[in-house]
Amino acid sequence: MSSHRAVLARTALAAAVPAVALLAVAPSAASAPPSDSxxxxxxxxxxxxxxxxxxxxxxxxxxxxxxxLADGDLEYRGVRVRDGARLITEASQSADGAFTAARDGIEYMVTSDALVISAGEKVIRDEPMLDFHRPGSTSAPSAVTSPGAGPTSSATPTTPLPPPLPAEKGAAGSS
Structure with a gap:
């Protein structure tokens, strides 16, 4: 009887291994977008x-x-992926290392753990960081070169922004 159990155990294991392997190599829905330094x-x-x-x-x-920036100031460059909405504005760094930017009463705080968007004391969104990089970090994907570096000037509230870049277009079917 024990040899029968051993055969069943091996059969179950053999059936499970491909499923586990598939999970290990299947791309994540939240995989990191291509990046460089x-x-x-x-x-x-x-x-x-x-x-x-x-x-x-x-x-x-x-x-x-x-x-x-070249003058030493900090700039926040953010984009909401679902619709390509973007914000480019000045930023600052707090003593604890968090970066903040504000526009029209909304504050954007960036840490290695999250992007927190708030209005006053009310948190609008607290988005966990899935991919985070610092210059020279070994966790960054291998360098990829790109002919386009995105917009080169800061937008102001009265300046219309160009359409979303290809990587920033929302999910299929959204406009």
Whole structure:
């Protein structure tokens, strides 16, 4: 009887291994977008030369980059993936290392753990970081070059933004 159990156990294991292997190699729905040392390829969340990336990251719904401009100031470059809505504005860094930007009463705080969007004391969204990079970090994917670095100038509330970049278009069927 024990040899029968051993055969059943091996059969069950043999059936389970391909399923586990499939899970291990199946791409995640939230896999990191292509990036290099300046941010995400073909995205607003990318620092255009001569600016350099301080940090950049992505959540299920957003991509963000904090760039150091040539004059030393910080710039927040963020995009909401589902509809390509973007924000480019000045940023600052707090003593605890968090980066913040604000526009029209809404604050955007970027840490290695999350993007937190709030209005005053009310948190609108708290999006866990799924992919986060610092310059020179070994966790960054291998460098990829891109001919396009995204928009090179900051938008103001009165300046219309160009249409979303290819990597920032929402899910199929949305406009």
């Amino acid at each position: 300046r941010g995400y390829i073909d995205s607003t969340a990318r620092c255009a030369a001569p600016a350099t990336a301080v940090v950049f990251g992505s959540t299920d719904g957003s991509r963000v980059a904090i760039c150091r």
